[in-house]
Amino acid sequence: MKAIIDVRNRGAKIDRHVYGHFSEHLGRCIYGGYWVGEDSKIPNVRGIRSDIVEAMKAIKVPNIRWPGGCFADDYHWMDGIGPKTERIPIVNVHWGGVLENNHFGTHEFMDLCEQIGCEAYICGNVGSGTVREMRDWIEYLTDDGQSPMAQLRRKNGRDKAWNVKFFGIGNENWGCGGYMEAEYYAHEYRRYATYVRNYKDMGKTDWWKTPQIIRIAGGANAENIEWTETLMRKIPVSLMGGLSVHCYVGPGEESHGTVFTEKSWYATAVNALKKEKWIKQHINIMDYYDPEKKVILAVDEWGIWVNNEPGTPPGYLYQQNTMRSALCAALMFHIFHKYSDRIRLANLAQTINVLQAIILTEGEKMIKTPTYHVFDLYKGHQDADFIPITWEEEPEKIEQSLPHVDISASINSQGTINITLVNISASNNAIGSLIFGRETPVKAAGRILHGEVTAHNTFDNPDNVAPEEFKGFGIKDGKIDFDLPPCAIVSMEVETA
Secondary structure, eight states: OOOEEEEEGGSBOOOGGGGEOOOSSSSSSSTTTOOOOOOOOOOEETEEEHHHHHHHHHOOOOOOEESSSSSGGGGGGGSSSSSSGGGEEEEEETTTTTEEOOOOOHHHHHOOOOOHEEEEEEEEOOOOHHHHHHHHHHHHHHHHOOOOOHHHHTTTTTOOOOOOOEEESSOOOTTTTTTOOOOHHHHHHEEEEHTTOOOOOTTTGGGGOOOEEEEEEOOBBBBBBHHHHHHHHHHGGGOHHHHEEEEEEESSSOOOOOOOOOOHHHHHHHHHHHHHHHHHHHHHHHHHHHHTOOEEEEEEEEOOOOOOTTOOOGGOOOOOOOOHHHHHHHHHHHHHHHHHTEEEEEEOOSBBBBSSSHHHHHHHHEEEEEHHHHHHHHHHGGTEEOOOEEEEEEEOOOOGGBEEEEEEEOOTSSEEEEEEEEEEOOSOOOOEEEETTTTEEEEEEEEEEEEOOTTTTOOOSTTSSSSSEEEEEEEEEEEEEEEESSSSSEEEEEEEO
16 A cells, blocks of 8 residues: 655645643543642642643644533533532533532633633523623623623632633533524523623723633534525624534444453444545535535544443543544544544543543542553644645455555644554554655654553553554665554654655
């Protein structure tokens, strides 16, 4: 197989926000994940675990979506502000019926984002909330003036307003967010979104120059294109900064977290690659109503969904993370890159201890999953220009007509070419070449993540699956020849002359 990477054919920028995360009040994502409390023996800054913050900074997490998910349309933000001893608890009716003390609220989430250095993507309550409630939350967050909500924020210890880049108008309102019909939600969206304004610096003479909050309309699962068509037809583009779609990948019949065969590995690859067809249909609809591509497609929940770990509460969605999970992440990122002119926001579900988590915790212990390492390997693509792959010799087909290798490439502002390669075969090496058009590779370095299909990290063996230097390549005659082992995910940085 011979892949051609020609920088003259570069496409749209791969927005760093495609590498975002989703953190819901679900299981041990927040409590027992990020939040341990100020009095915990686990090292923390104002109650937020320091090792998690450092791990997320290392992979350049660009944004976090919070507080849900289904939880968002039951969340009333004023229950989570003020002195912690006075905060009103809430029963998490969606996820296990547990009583939450609301110690992690607006101030704590925004503190988390500031500690990591990422943007906030807040999801507002449409299902059980009111327009006034959402409007007041925005004022509380973003007003630097003397409004009632700004003064309340200062009373609660925060003088300066925060920056909020993304705001979701509800979540899955066709289901847990109110079981609405598409036309009804479109009407509600128009009403709610009108009052999601950026109050920051509004008192200044040039306040309109302040960047506005990107308002995200709650979309459907990837297979429901009718919902997207209705929203694009009914909501003015000027009122909608983005439209979400949720995209979960199944592992086939063998959905146990760590006990499965190569059959499930290949089923995961098939199901991940199938998502491109559905995503493209949503994009086609958006292109019809918004040919200038002003509205972003936000894949703000995505990932593999396997069985919960045995012995864990069913409502906590605690799942192990294997090389199969890493395969799903790598292939999905390659799809996002391909449509980077429209997909400019995405959020993995979910960050810690839930679904396809990048981090698992057990008391003071913390491990990075294979999916975490994919984010680490792929971070060079952030804000780099996409380079479409063409083939001089296409990869051979393997089981279930899958391509032997999947490749994505980009070039950053310094001229470094980032290349990520996935050997989808679970049993055979993949041998091929990378050709660079008029460019000549002069220097390259790579890292590799690989292991058996069920390989994963545990608290007793946290580095069982971890990146290492990739040595299976050579530069010769103006091209790079590579030899990938089975079940391998590789990233390369190439300098050319």
